[in-house]
Amino acid sequence: SIRARMLISCPDKAGIVAAVSQFLYEQGANIVQSDQYTMDPEGGMFFMRIEFDLQELESRLPSLQEDFNRISDRFSMRWSIFRAARRKRIAIFVSKEDHCLVELLWQWQAGDLDAEISMVISNHNDMRGLVESFGIPYHHIPVTAETKAEAEQKQRELTSGKIDLIVLARYMQIVSPKFIEQYHNRIINIHHSFLPAFVGGKPYQQAYNRGVKLIGATAHYVTEELDGGPIIEQDVQRVSHRDNVNELKRMGRHIERIVLARAVKWHVEDRLLVYQNKTVAFV
């Protein structure tokens, strides 16, 4: 494949688009898609995502990246280039609820999720059969209060250097600050409420108690603050007084899986930038 994607963020200034597009043109690249966002033309931040095609991409990319330093230095850019053919490697963490996992597996199998699902890690053994039927390794790492540190050590060994993205697909364990730091903005969690409403445990019970008329789900990057990380995607579903907590859970499963799948798709397609605990989502 000759397709690559570029993500850039820097303070806004006249001439950025011209410099970047002129650079790519001189390198022989053809811009296929380009999105940009300026927080404020007067001194705000500037964000950009470019998809481009370049013949002999693999061999020419190193020098292109080298050459781009003169542009990035001029504009104080933070930037990355990703080859589309280098699919991101995902580890899915799961506990006992399977709906989010199943959706990801299925979209992946249908070719809708352009990534590699490298492994599934669970604190239970329930989904081994399902996961292995997709040809994906399944690692059962039980977690108790006593073994938490040890379990995380095992998780780290399995994933370090082999995984680009961790997806918490209804994984009912808190991950440690150390782990979060290692995968900074590379752990996506699905929370089963419309955040910031109903942070923490039992959000459907909370939603039922409050009598809301819509329930929601939120996919977000994990930070140290519980359910407080940058929001990637949210969606909602209408409910009524007739729906008890179990019915809310049932309806919620459908939103959770759709919302999580979208967020993962956007991440692996390099559509997300994080700035000040918010996401810029070029979707």
Place this chain on the structure above:
Amino acid sequence: SIRARMLISCPDKAGIVAAVSQFLYEQGANIVQSDQYTMDPEGGMFFMRIEFDLQELESRLPSLQEDFNRISDRFSMRWSIFRAARRKRIAIFVSKEDHCLVELLWQWQAGDLDAEISMVISNHNDMRGLVESFGIPYHHIPVTAETKAEAEQKQRELTSGKIDLIVLARYMQIVSPKFIEQYHNRIINIHHSFLPAFVGGKPYQQAYNRGVKLIGATAHYVTEELDGGPIIEQDVQRVSHRDNVNELKRMGRHIERIVLARAVKWHVEDRLLVYQNKTVAFV
């Protein structure tokens, strides 16, 4: 008109529907629409809304209500009957934002809101021309920290015995517990967020800061707890990182007016029952 509506709530028990419908049949009424909801067939609460037609309704209603006591006693019912022709009288309270007011006036003029808008009360004089052009009395009652009690006294004099429903259409003043008590479950407020997220002031600023991907609005009955009363209706609108606070406000205005108008419509059509800080909405 021969149309009436009946709202009933009582502990659930076998035979309620039979007793009520048999009673209405014997009275000569024809059931046109009927909704019911059982929280739990084993000892939960039962709620019912019936629309029926009865010839010579006005003259026969008193004896029908009298006779219904034997049914309501048997099932320990709380109940009310409303004549559809007796349109509810609304006082709209408003400050400086006009979009919710305009929507209500316009739906009312289009015949979509089957009620009487008896007066508009405002702590500003800005919308007098607009309101009076609809032939509706406009009362300017300024409110300051010093005159708050006095202002509310004036509001009470204007509305007492003349008003069935108070609508706070972006009225930026807190109403007193005493006033709330007088209009128990008869004051509807529009809050410009998806409650319980972003309680209190500046919800769009809060939403922007949190980086949510949907903004919402909530219509609820007013109780003493700020933004904590029974939710009647909610809706949301997709937003993106591109939308600044002003854009959120602009988009939010459209949701606010739709959500508030729906809630008011349901109230005046006797579609709402309140139980344990939640609404049963037969819509």
Place this chain on the structure above:
Amino acid sequence: SIRARMLISCPDKAGIVAAVSQFLYEQGANIVQSDQYTMDPEGGMFFMRIEFDLQELESRLPSLQEDFNRISDRFSMRWSIFRAARRKRIAIFVSKEDHCLVELLWQWQAGDLDAEISMVISNHNDMRGLVESFGIPYHHIPVTAETKAEAEQKQRELTSGKIDLIVLARYMQIVSPKFIEQYHNRIINIHHSFLPAFVGGKPYQQAYNRGVKLIGATAHYVTEELDGGPIIEQDVQRVSHRDNVNELKRMGRHIERIVLARAVKWHVEDRLLVYQNKTVAFV
């Protein structure tokens, strides 16, 4: 289980609700949910769905049904009673697209679809492994222009008397009028457009050509008129000029599976009545 569901349709007339609910009460049944719809109080049709609980349902149901004849005769009713415990038996017909099938299997396994998936019939062999992994029999019945009649004969043998509902989950063959007649209002098809727009083949290509801004899917009962049967459920998804036909197909798959699953769920829960090529959906 003691739960039963009753579906009634008849010309509207005063006293129906009273008669039915009084009857059920006398039989010892407790009404748990009841919905009704009157096309027109003056001489229109009346439709009703009642859920009720009755102790010793199975043994008492025959006499209840017998006794109900005096009510149904009085009001010229068409009616049915279904025991909730008697789960409907489904045959899913599928060709090469698996997304609708997978959704049904998965909702069924999750307990969201209260039915029995008795068999899957396909004109291809591709999904045998998937289906059999759920413990469901898979019948491969190839269909060509020459073998069409013979193939349908086999389908009829497999299903006759053993199946309550046929679901065409992207089955790319026309079923014969004879087959349709045998399963009158018991064959559900998913059409991949917002009917009546884009009847017939290649609806996503048609949608792309027309430049619509929303794509949709429609679940309907199959009648002799192609894509012309009673609509059960529809939904849509926003698209843009950026989405080519393949992208429309990809997005469409998600709507198709959700819409079909809803329609099947409503059918097996006895929530659907058909009248004059339209559905009354008590949902």
Place this chain on the structure above:
Amino acid sequence: SIRARMLISCPDKAGIVAAVSQFLYEQGANIVQSDQYTMDPEGGMFFMRIEFDLQELESRLPSLQEDFNRISDRFSMRWSIFRAARRKRIAIFVSKEDHCLVELLWQWQAGDLDAEISMVISNHNDMRGLVESFGIPYHHIPVTAETKAEAEQKQRELTSGKIDLIVLARYMQIVSPKFIEQYHNRIINIHHSFLPAFVGGKPYQQAYNRGVKLIGATAHYVTEELDGGPIIEQDVQRVSHRDNVNELKRMGRHIERIVLARAVKWHVEDRLLVYQNKTVAFV
């Protein structure tokens, strides 16, 4: 104001973005927003919208436009530049239904519609009071079969050279091919269905007869083919078997006004390009 917008379409080719952005940079312009769309990187069409700020815009724009010819010639571009401060002048055509008109007037008054509503033309006199209360000239031009040509002549005299956009806000008359040609891609109509379903008259009646579960509205540019022009925006609303034709009309009014207002807003903000009977909508 220093803000301008540029719309470009041309065959795709490497270097377009670079050439345009480099050109603007050299002219001293700062790109604030830029969107692009490539139908196919291999020989498809390329579309671009750029918002930029340029000091002393008014005096420098003529030479900038002059200079841009060397770029546009190189890439065979069709292009336009619009000053944001030069608000588009709208003539709204209306008959007896006022909801779309009212929404436009109200959004305009609220500052959400950055345009000039120069006049309202109607074949009835009903809305004179409303329109004139906004300070907008109202022209009553009756239309009968006999006076049709003459009426259109009057419309043309009123609008020629003074109007940039015609909005048919539920104007129940067919406009002539000659008129359409004069305002090529500058007449927006609201059709009260989800096109291409229910082309022509009485779409709500058609929708009711077909038993659809969603109703919709479509804003499109007017071409000679009835309801066949490029679609700008569509939206839908859930309905049920309970909603009769009048109720569909009532609910539909809310979708119609929202959809039309969005389309008009996008047009006046220069967000729409038409290509092969479809719109590219940079929104």
